[in-house]
Amino acid sequence: MTRPTSLAVAVLFLTRGLLAAEKEALTVPTDSEHRTAVSEAVSFLKEGRLSASARYRYEVFDRDEPAFTHTAQASTMRLAAGYETPMLYGFSAFGEFEGVYALGIEDYSIPTVPSLNKPGFPAILDPLGSELNQGWVRWQWAGDDVRAVLTLGRLEIMLNDGRFLSVSYWRQNHESCDTAHLNLDLPLGFGLTYAYLDRVHRVMGEDASDGQPTMNSHLYDVRWKQKDVVNVSAYGVLLDFQQSQFYTSSTRTLGVRGEGPWKLDADWALCYTAEFANQRNFGENPNYVDANYWLGELGFAFKGHSVKGGVAWLGGRSVTDKLSSPLAHPFNGRTELFALTPSIGNSHGLEAEYVSASGPVGPVDGLTYTVTFYDYHSANDRIHYGNELDIGMIWKVKPVSEKLEVGFRFSKYWADTLFGATLRGAVYTSYTF
Structure with missing residues (x-):
């Protein structure tokens, strides 16, 4: 706006103010009207939803390798608190702060x-x-067979099982993205998601040199679901x-996934x-990348x-030509040794074969277990890792509260040609x- 225009607008508002002053009884709210407006606003905000969580964890990590002369130990508390406004004309807003603090x-x-x-x-x-984990404004609309949700701001996003884009719930500091995110639920079991990603806030935190990279990235996901039979996802993750x-x-990753149960x-x-x-390879990546990803699972419940x-x-074919997933939480074992696709000598990539079992434990209500055994090889020449x-x-301690949870993890890695013997464990509540 130019200065003459600004001056004209100022004069206009001043004139309107003087005229309004002559009719003060009609235009100035009374004290009771003001109190009523404040009361209505407070009543409206009380209809919103408060959320909070606390998680304490003690974690220990020991690697028998020359580079690691000490055993790592972390005793941390994660606290998160958020508030979501009630919906007004389809609009709502949400903010959540999280903090991670050392306890010992x-x-x-x-x-x-x-x-x-x-x-x-x-x-x-x-x-x-501590940092802002999520903060967004959302608009929702629903018709007979269609529902649209548009979210602008900082949001936790997860694609399918999290292989290429995840929140990393296990880590104390969650991952979130600055995004414009559109989700559509369509007739006949179809769905569509598009997201523009401007910045990612990784689990390493805002003080890390690699904690908050800027991007010009895109996420696409077209879904189809037949209840109790199949879920299909055709997706694209374009990281720039x-x-x-x-x-x-x-990188540019294009894939298709089908899963039960x-x-x-x-x-x-x-x-x-x-x-x-x-x-x-995509964007300004100077390396040539042409890497495939396969996943197959079969079992019964x-x-x-x-x-x-x-x-x-x-x-993987070389140190630079191999699959990467920089926005995902670690897969292929809870030691997190394979958070990055490995290379050793002329051996590259990863083939992880595994068997797993899970379920409830006997008569203890709310107690469940998981057991998984992995066998690791290189992808290009099957060297045993x-x-x-x-x-x-x-x-889930139901006698006290269904919201209270206690758990532990234990992981052991036996090395052959890659890494060293490793132990990792955690207890948490x-x-x-």
């Missing part, structure tokens, strides 16, 4: 966080501090990082997953128990308000 031992390393870079200690990616230090992480009767279900994706076997294949066993238990 903090002998661990995050190499990209200066204050937590401790050579000789294995990495536990739980940075200390804008800072030179992240150029090699810029296929419910056979009231007790039995067929558990299955089949997925394929191809990844190419019976009254809450499930047993399945699977194989995940992450292609090692094996891993993961055991976990979770107890959480409560959601």
Whole structure:
């Protein structure tokens, strides 16, 4: 707006103000009217939803390798608190802060966080501090067979199982994105999601040199669901990082995924997953990348128990030409040794074969277990990397509250040609308000 225009507008408002003053009795609200307006606003906001959670965790990580002369230990508390307004004409807003605080031992390393870079200690990616985890404005509309949700702001986003885009719920500091996110529920079981990603806030935190990279990225997901039979997803993840230090992480991933469970009767279900994706270099990535991803799982579920076997294949031909997933939480074992697709000598990529079982434990209401055994090889020449066993238990303490949870994890890795013998474990308790 130019200065003459601004002056004219100012004069106009001043004139209107003088005229309004002559009719003060008609235009100035009374004290009672003002109190009524404030009361209505407070009543409206009281209809909103408060949310809060707390999680304490003690984690230990030991790697028998020359680079790691100490055992890492982290005793941390995650606190999160948020508020969502009630809906007004389809609009609502939400804000959530999270903080991670040390309670005792903090002998661990995050190499990209200066204050937590401790050579000789294995990495536990739980940075200390507080930040805005989510903050968005949302518009919703629903018709007979269509529902639209448009969200603008900072949002937790997860695609399918999180292989290529995740929130990383296990880590104390969650991952979120600055985004414009559109979700459509369509007739006949179809759905569509599009998201523009401007910045990602990774689990390493805002003080990390790689914690908040800017992007010009896009997410596409077309879904179809037939209840109790199949869920199909055709997706694209186009990561275009804008800072030179992240150029090699810029990739275009296109894939399709189908998964169950296929419910056979009231007790039995067929558990299955089949997925394929191809990844190419994208944006300013100087490297040539042409890597495939395959996933296959098959098993059965019976009254809450499930047993399945699977194989995940992450292609790799060289140190630079291999599958990457910089916005995902670690897969292929809870030691998190394979958070990055490995390379050793002329062996690249990862083939992870596994069997797993999970389900409720005996007469203890709310107690469940998971057990998974992995066998790891390189993808290009099947050199044996090692094996891993993961055991976990979770107890929802229903006699006290269904919102109270206690759990533990234990993982052991036996090395062959990659890494060293590794132990990792954690005990935790959480409560959601």
